[in-house]
């Protein structure tokens with residue numbers, strides 16, 4: 001495809017944020033074009049696939065893609081016996097199915113969807129150049145193109161702090177309904193995880209980007225430990241990984257030439273800097289961005305700043321707390337001996353000290369953290 005395309009709203013990226021934005025903008029009556037560089041929705045999966053229970057209540061696709069419930073979290077600190085947090089509810093989802101269902105909703109709402117179509121560049125006058133040769137003139141652009149957003153970069157909003165991850169899928173020998181978190185001073189700027197998913201599980205490690213070279217041995221060590229404990233199988237069924245923005249919000253609005261731009265999801269830095277969780281924020285910010293984009297197209301002058309205010313009101317407090325805790329932990333990692341077990345606990349959401357001196361969380365905020 002090539003040539004000119006005039007459209008009301010261009011959505012770049014069709015992950016949970018972009019699909020939700022496209023659905024909301026199209027449902028509000030705007031002509032929407034939504035593009036993704038990947039060939040198919042939801043693939044490759046780059047996710048540990050845990051979502052808070054609240055998301056399942058609000059978004060039917062999360063409940064529909066559910067694989068198993070989660071009702072507790074076990075935190076393993078520096079090889080000590082696990083601390084149990086019994087009040088931690090959520091579900092493991094099939095992320096590919098979830099993303100595909102959100103895209104179906106966008107299609108059903110009337111959005112034009114193009115996979116295998118990257119955004120290559122944004123000209124200074126706001127014209128978007130796509131990989132298929134199309135030049136798109138949009139009234140509003142929504143950037144939902146993930147942690148290394150091209151749209152974000154074009155308006156000077158860049159995720160500067162990144163955690164890099166590596167994850168494998170293995171058989172689960174002992175079925176359970178809890179997430180396991182592994183905190184260790186060796187896992188610099190991140191943590192390890194074991195998330196059960198029916199008969200299999202996701203085992204992963206995330207570290208500060210400067211430590212990326214250590215991901216492979218750290219994950220091999222965690223996997224070997226779990227095999228030895230008889231919890232998981234030795235065979236690795238699949239690998240994945242990806243970047244997680246951990247610097248907090250980058251500012252969700254801007255402009256390229258005359259064209260207003262709204263960022264959503266990872267592109268806006270809405271992933272929690274401590275847990276790395278971002279699906280809930282992606283869906284909710286995406287919906288709001290789609291509604292705001294349609295309102296801007298309809299001539300509502302205050303819709304862009306209102307969107308910024310809504311994002312701040314929804315996510316500002318929990319992101320600021322997580323950013324602060326992450327900063328404290330990173331300072332401990334800059335010491336030669338790294339963080340103590342007590343400091344590792346202070347920086348993790350399962351412990352009351354994480355929430356100390358924070359404003360009381362809104363209902364569900366701990367789970368969406």
Ligand SMILES: Cc1cc2nc3c(=O)[nH]c(=O)nc-3n(C[C@H](O)[C@H](O)[C@H](O)COP(=O)(O)OP(=O)(O)OC[C@H]3O[C@@H](n4cnc5c(N)ncnc54)[C@H](O)[C@@H]3O)c2cc1C
Pocket residue numbers: 012013014015016017018035036037038046047048049050051117118119120144145146147149150165166167204240241242243244264265266267271276277278279280282
């Ligand atoms: C290993 C790992 C484990 C995780 N585990 C969890 C978890 O258990 N729970 C949780 O809540 N969060 C988790 N996250 C974070 C979560 O995956 C993200 O926060 C979420 O996917 C953000 O959604 P999004 O739509 O903003 O971005 P994405 O899902 O990244 O979607 C962005 C889309 O934009 C497309 N794109 C990028 N550039 C372009 C371009 N130039 N042109 C066109 N398209 C483009 C991409 O192909 C992609 O489809 C994890 C992340 C990783 C890496």
